[in-house]
Every structure is written in structure tokens, then in C-alpha cells.
Amino acid sequence: MEKNKKNNGEINVKKYLYILKTQLIKSMTYEFSVYGNIIMQTIIMITSAYFWKALYKDRGSVGGVDADSMLTYIIVSSMLSVLLITNVEKRIEMSVRKGTVATDMMRPVDLFGMYFAEDLGGVIALVFQNMLPILVIGTLLIKVPAMADISALPLFVIAVLESFLINWLIAALFGMIAFKAGSIDALIQVKKHLIRLLSGSIIPIWFFPAGVSKVVSSLPFVYIYQLPLSIYIGKGERAEYIAGMQIQFLWLIALAAFFFFIRKKVTRKVMVQGG
């Protein structure tokens, strides 16, 4: 089967593209949820903006960042959060819980490849449905979220791509716990809170005390939000970005290796036990 797959490489890519497109259409059909999401995200973004405005009030710069940059941070963070929506952990859990894993894995499409294509398709739909509207609304109601140094754009784009992959891998790894634990509702929550609070998505880590900040920086979460956002608002020197992106890349490699290792183990286990 492995050999067969390689021969049909081209067909395979088409298959995943098809999955991606289907998911795209699927996500676009529920238009109210699209508007509902935009409304909710707008409210959150505006509340956050006011929150930071109120904190900064008469202060010029706190933790090396001024109020204006912080507002840009909020808008871009809201946009970024759209890209970082995953469904893979739920899909794995459903497949385990319903007992369809074995048959799902037997299908000619690689299960995790399919989940990745689905998530990617969903995200691409969301770029148009949510991310651009948020950009427009943020620009109109808060400020123009201009990039501090446009020459850093390539770095930013690469950092975002890597954070998408890191985020997806973490989600997939949490999902795989389902093979052992059955239900992972609670663990998904754990993951959500870890990312929410330790990635700098809501409050940047540089506001944490130095010791805490150091510990948090050694985890992969800050490389999901805070690193690309720092590059965007121009916090720090270019050398720091490069150093940060090197660690980000190492995390990506480590998580990917871990993911493939676990995937192999899980696949073998399912094939032997038949789910």
C-alpha cells in the first residue's frame, strides 16, 4: 500500500485539494455563523482595545511598548486567532469514540492528511469571511494596524506560517491522547487555556515578571502568537526576531518529529487491535 501511495502522488495531492475545497464550501454555507462570529470577534477586539487604552491612559510606554503599538497588537492578534482555529482534535476524538478509527485509517486517504486539508480549507474560508472583515472593522473603529517596519514583512509571513503549523501539531497531538483516554473534552480545554494565557494572545508575556516570563518563553506557546506579533509591531531588534524564529523553527521540527512518531505508534496499535 505504501508503494502504491507514492506512485499516485499526484492523484493524492488532488484528493487533499478536493477535501480542502469541500471544507471551504461547507464553511461558507452557514452564513449566519459567519456573521455571528464576526460580531462576537469585533466585540472582543473592541473591548480589548478599550481595556488597553484604559490601562495605558497617561502612561507613555510600559514594558517597552506604547499604547499605539498595543492597539495594533490587539487587532493583528484578533486576525491571527482566526488562522489558528483547528478541528483536528475533535475529529480524532469523534473517530475514536464512535469506533470508526480502524475503518477510517484503512481508507486510501491518509487520515491525518485529510484532517490537515480540512483545517486548511476551513482557515482559507475564514480568511475571507472573518479575517478581512476584522481588519476592516479594526481599521475603522480602532486604528490602522500598520506594520512598524515593512521590511520585516517576509519574516512576519514566515513566522505566521510556522505558528500555524505549530498550533496545528499541538492540536493534533492533544487529539491523539484520545486513543488512550477515550474522551478528551477536558484536555482540549487545558490546551485552549494554555494557548490563551501563555501565548501572549491576550496579554503579552513581557508584562509578566522576568522569572515567569523566562519560564513561559521556554514553552512553544509564545511562538504561536507573541513572536509574529512582536515582529509586526516592531518590538525589539531584528536580531531578536531571527533568534526567536530559530527557536520557533526548532519547536516546529521537534513537534513534527514527535507527531510523526506518535502517529506511527498509534497507527500500528489501531491496525493490530482493530480500533
Added chain:
Amino acid sequence: MKKAFDELGHYIDVTWHVIKMAMMTIIEYPSNIAGWLISNPLQFIMGFAIIKFVVESFGEINGWNYGQLAFLYGISVISHALSMIFFVQGWFMGYYVIYGDFDRYLTRPLGVLYQFFFTNINVFGVTDLIPGILVFIYGCAKCEIKITLLFCIQVIVMLIGATLIRGGLYIFLGSTSFHTRSVVDFGQYTQEIMDKSTMYPISMYPESMQFILTYLIPIGWVSFYPVSSLLGISGSTYGGLIVPFITLFVGLLMMALSGAFFTLGLKKYESAGN
């Protein structure tokens, strides 16, 4: 009168049985127990730590010092926990509407909303409650509050009110699905908005937003107004001993209004197509 008591007794009996079943379900999935025991306290301990970091970086927030913020945070988390125990299902109402899961509630001789919430009672919400109470006690100590009977009554009254306001909001948002026939998984969004508007004093926000949070979406009553009055913080429009009772009143009003909105929506319920 006798009939009303009889009815009440029946609901209590069913509730008790449902709680027992919820306990049994928990035991079926031990890995979940560990997960919730880590997840919920983790969330609030980290949240609390963040408030501390913010205060350390920025100083007092709109005249609220760290102890007062801890008190506010405690109240906010406790009412959140209570709403999670009783009303969390409201977050998922959209799915029930789309997948036709209200069918079974409609064919049983009990209130639909009652069954929706209580047959899905979330005993794990208790894991939210404990960190909330701890932070609250810490806040009380920091603010050097004298615990009197009146204080206890006020706290309990406002917690009930706050829980009802949250629950009412969940019902209201969930019920929109009857009309839109689509699911917005607004749980996380609500939580985020609630965090920013109940864990920090809303007086830090511009007046237009304060107005909205006071009269239109009465989140201000969940924690800000009652806590301001309890701690005697000036700068809030509403003060006095009566404020916790206003919270209760607002909670009851929210429940009544969103209950009516739900009933209206249920008439448009289409079950699941085939």
C-alpha cells in the same frame, strides 16, 4: 397551592436523580476527571496571576488596588462557576436546535428549559468554584472586610443574581439559533467578553460602553456594581446596601426575558430534517 408544592417536589426529585446520574457518568470517564481538575483551576490561577502582573506593570486600575481587584475577581469566578454548573448547556443550544435534540424534551411532561439545563447538569463546574472561593477569601483578607451577617446575605444574594444574569445571557444567545437555524459556538467568545467586563472594573471603559454594560447587556451588575457598593468604592453610579438586591432583580428580569425569547424560539423549532 398544594399543587404547586407537589410540582416543586417533583422537580426536586428529578433534579436529585439527575445529579446522581451525572456523578455516575463522571466516574465512567476517569481521564476526564483529571483533565477538569487540571484545566479549570489552571485557567483561573493563571488568570489571577495575570491580574497581578498587570497591576504590577500598570499600577492601580482606575483606582482599584490589587486587593479590591482580587475581591472582584473572586466574585466573578464564583458566579462564572455557578453558571457553568447550571447553565453551561446554553452555550451549545445551537447544536441542539440544528440536530433536533429538543425532540426528547418536548415529549416529556416537564419544562423544556428545565430539562435542557438540568439533565445536562455539569457537576465539574465545582472545579471552577474552588479557585473562585479561594481568591475571594484572599480578596476579603486583603481588603480587611469584617464578615457580618449582612455582608454574607449581600454576597449570597448578588451571587444568585449574577449567576442568573449569566444564565439569562446564555439562554438569550443560544435561542437566536431557533431563528437563524445555524450554530454560533459563542461559548469561548462569551467567556472572553465576560472576563474583561466582570474581572476588571467597567469604570475603566468609556461611558458609552458603560451604558451598554449597565442597561442593554447588564453585565455590569454581575460583579462591578455590587462589589463597588460592598467595598465602598466611589466612582460607580450606583451605591448603597441595596445594590446586591438590584443584581438579583436584574438576574430575575434577565431570566424572565430570555425565557420568553426561548419560548418564542421553540415555536419555530423545526427538529432535524430528514
Added chain:
Amino acid sequence: MIKVENLSKDYLLKKKEPGLSGALKGLIKNEYKAIHAVDDLSFNIEEGEIVGFIGPNGAGKSTTIKMMSGILTPTSGSVYIGGEDITKHRKEVVKNIGVVFGQRSQLNWDLRLGESFELLKHIYRIDQADYDKTLDVMDAILGIKELVDKPVRQMSLGQRVKGDLVAAMLHSPKVLFLDEPTIGLDVSSKFALRTFIKEINKIKKTTIILTTHDLGDIQELCERLIIINHGVMMEDGNLSQIIDRIAPYKTLVVEYYDEEAPSHERCEMIEHSGNIAKYKFMKKETTAAEIIADLSKLKNIKDVSIEEAGIDDIIKIAYGT
């Protein structure tokens, strides 16, 4: 027992266009189309009847049964069960009904079956003696007691349907609604289920309303059929009455010794090939025996057989295919 008056239900259906461009368009502009899922239905059902609702998918039979059981609110018209309007007094009326809807279970997935029964015992306030008695009766028919301690998630579909049936009957309702109860079941489960329906109808005088696509269900269970299509009642009556109405003819197939076939004045030759000829005649006008007698006077007959419109022909005609 049940009275349905001028029952109608309209839905607003969103028009969806296919493909990516359609999805994009849907974001901006929506067109709605009103459809009459159920259109002015009226009928009565007496106590102890077993009534089958049949019709093609989307004909409105599920919508009808859901309105009758209080799940959907009618656009207009009313449903009375035991003389009371179900829309107005839902909580009172549903005490008298039990519901099993296809593959949707009301059982608690994570716990043993018995726990779901216990909950219903509390919800319907069934006293212990009645509960035990009902469970005994159910055990005699379905052998439910051996399943009571099994977690529902470990059950087969057939076992789960059994569990759901018992759950729906625990409070001894006067009316039992079944929406496609046999869908997806294996032969032996189907048999058990049909036996159950017949038994409780006999023992408890339970009125039973079911929708189904299964010809076996119709043949074995339904004393009365209501055929619905496009939300309108097409036929109402027992099987043979409906056959008489829709297909009041039989077909006589005659085999001769050679290719020559005589005709007959009271029937129509609809097919003739080789030695075989087919004659269609109206049941009211004549009998097969008469025609055979007449034909055999004209020619030697080798063999005869009679084809009667069966239930599947009824379905075909009623469904308009």
C-alpha cells in the same frame, strides 16, 4: 383518541446554489421559498388502532407525526389527544404519549440501560409497583431484563431500539409514536420489534402511530394506512380497501399451446408474446374463473396464473413513480 384538524406546516427554505460561487453568493444574498410540508390534513384515530403513515421521503409524514407528538408547532390547525390540544397543554398531554424516533435515542449513552429507565420513572412519577409490572411485561415480550445492566454505548442497534421502545412504554402511554422504527435493523430485530408492537397493542390497547418505508412493517402491522405525498393525504383506509381503490384490477396470465390468443369482451389484452397472453380485468365487472371458462371454450389452455396488485404496486402508484 386522536383528532387532527386542518393541520398545516410551512417551512421557509433557503435556496442554495451549488459550488464555491454559490456559497459566496449565499453570503450576500438569500432567497427563501415557502414550502407546505403538510397541507390541511384532517383525520381521526380511534383507541387501539395501529396506523401506518407512508409516503416518499420529504412527503411530510415525519412532520405530521412530530406535530402530533408535540415536537413541532403547527402553522395552523390542531391536534387533540384524548380531547386535549397538544400545543396548548403540552406537559399534560405528553404524559399520555410515548415516542421512539428512528435512530435518535433518548437513552443515556454512558450509563447502564437501567439508569435511563430509573430517570424516566422519576420524570413520569411511576410508582414502584407499576414500574415493576411494566418491566415484567416488557421482559416477557422483548427479554429486556438481560440488557438492563449493559451500558448503552456497548449495545447493538437492535438492542438499543429495544431499550428505547421499553423506555417509551414505561409510563404506559395510551399512544405510541414510532418514526421509522425498523430502519437499519436486522431481520431478527425487526421480527422482535413487530412482535412487540402487536403485543402491546393487544395487551395494553395502546394506539400506535408509525411511519415506515418497510413493506414488511406495513403488511404485518398496519390495520390502517394513511398515504401522504407532498403534504397532502392521498389515501386513508386498510390495505385491501386501498388496493381496491388504487388498483381495482387483476391480471390474468394465460399460456396456450400455440401463438394464437383469443380476446375476451370483458377484459383487455395488455400483452401478447409467444404462447403467453396477459389480460387485465376489473374486479367489480368479472372474475378470473369466468374469463378462464370463456377462453377455454375457444382454445385449449395449458396454464394460468393471476397477478394481483400488491403492496409494492400501491406504493409505486401512491408515490407517483
